[in-house]
Amino acid sequence: MDLLFLFEWIDTSMLAEISKAYGGVFAVVQTFHLGAMVLLGGMILVGDLRLLNITMSDIPAPVVLKNTERWVGYALVAIVLSGIFMMSAVAIKLYYNVFFLSKMVGLFMGVCFFYLIRKPLLNGDHSELNPWSIKIIAVTSILIWFSVAASGRWIGFS
């Protein structure tokens, strides 16, 4: 499916006019985008490292997950909203950028993995789960989100 029309529409939208004309506004939104990414990455990593018994092993894993998952949701909303604004400034360029596509696919996978697998399975008591199942889920989660972050960084190099 060709999504060029969507990128062209964003490129000519009022949002794009603002993001292209006001560098200061772009910079402020970018700050929120980066802050939200730090929050998301931090919360994911805290939860996953706890599942791997590397950090905070004195606190039960379900407690750590319960307290971090809420912030992942807030961070995702902030990332998507600020990301749409930022991409509107260079929409056509991003359409042809393979790392942007890679980042979006990774983000979609990460969100699906988080809300369809990690959250429903690991909410509640972990005693009935195989410890290796928990570990493979934590490693997969780290891999997915690392790929999203790396692809995002690579957009800047390409």
Place this chain on the structure above:
Amino acid sequence: MNKKLLERMSVLVSVAIVVGWGIFWGTQVVAVQEMLKLAYG
């Protein structure tokens, strides 16, 4: 959904993602090296 079934499916999906990730980046080693060279010299 039954928790045991969800656990099995989760492990299956996770293993598929990890293996796919490894195969994909395994085929991209040269490309990644070139890009790191371009980025950092």
